[in-house]
Amino acid sequence: MVSRDEVMAALKAVPGPDGRASLPESGAVSGVTIRDGKVFAAIAIDPARARAMEPMREKAEAAIRAIPGVAGAVVTLTAEQARGGAGASPGDAHQGAPPRRHGRPSEPLPGVKHIVAVASGKGGVGKSTVACNLAVGLTRLGLKVGVLDADLFGPSMPRLFGIHAKPGLAPDGKRLIPIESFGVKVMSIGFLIEEGAPVVWRGPMVISALNQLLREVAWGELDALIVDMPPGTGDVQLTMAQNVPLAGAVIVSTPQDLALIDARRGISMFGKVEVPILGIVENMSYFVCPHCGGRTDVFSHGGARKEAETLGVPFLGEAPLDLAIRVNSDDGRPVAATMPESAQANAFLEIARRVADTLAAGAPGARPAPRIRILD
């Protein structure tokens, strides 16, 4: 069995936070516990230097791992200061708190003017198809556009944009280069996993993956970054709405009541976190029979427009339930690009124009973020 003394002896080889005294001498090591050959320890540091302290943490882990009989080592940095006036009281048990996450939440993305979420209250309403064609439509209006496929549980952008390549590394060796298709820069978790492979992740992993897709990608200059959200209004969606500095959200719904109830839920979720609603898109609005030309309102046309009026949010337009859209989407040829003169493409272009206008004018209810400062 490994003992605490052995751990401390091994840590003598690692310089502490000041770079001179060894870790045990520095008094910064706390909470050493040993379970089943696994060693856990915490090093108290100045939170402002968390990043600079990372190599020290790694060295400490390596030193512990090198002890014979140790099955694993987890060393965390904690912001716990020397116990001063603030004192330790119940509820203070922050020993062993994880180090600062990289990528602070809701920091703006440099170079990206507007981040727009495309969301739906439920799945199966064509949210991703709308997001894809909206992005292409925005490029046709002359905007520089990116798409972030944040639908981690069912990424469909690789297919919708017909992308089979894997993203390469930027020259800085850290960031991924998004793949350009039909003038849109696309990044998707789907590039990194096999199509059809399930992503079985819990909330925190999803959030850290999302932060990486958002911040560790060389987006360059963009007028708009369209984020294809996972459907629904669960924990993941809410956390995304909190973590991504969104200019606004586009809600996609089919016109039947069942879908609209969920759309309303989505709108209210964004309202809770003060993300403005850019408007509602009615997808699968109606069906024109390719044989007889007769029109059928499969899901009861006009429901989303009425709902938008009731809720006092803009109505962005409607796209039909259409074979050409379905076939081309499945083949990776967005109709907004490949059938530019068609009625279908026009529908999406119209939606894109309204979104672009709203972004230029400022989303309804959008207010500038407060200035946040720490003064002495």
Added chain:
Amino acid sequence: MASPSAPWPTDITARDKGRTLEVAFDDGQTIRLTAEKLRVESPSAEVKGHSPSQRRIVTGKENVAIVGLEPVGNYAVKIVFDDGHDTGLYTWAYLRELAG
């Protein structure tokens, strides 16, 4: 949805070496809250629990100071205190409420 007329902060400033938080709203009102009050009334589940019965009384925070402020989306600020507490998200409305 928050009503469009709800007061919106324009400036959030930690002062006095992190002992005071000053929040200016667009309706002209400026509120000042002590770090102690903010710490004790943290909206975090670590403090409030998941129901009123789980609420923890936090004491001994007279000298606590704010060491970090991080924006959270469009609706709240996360306050990091020097005792390590950093899980409270203070919405604009909650800050107003604390000021009474």
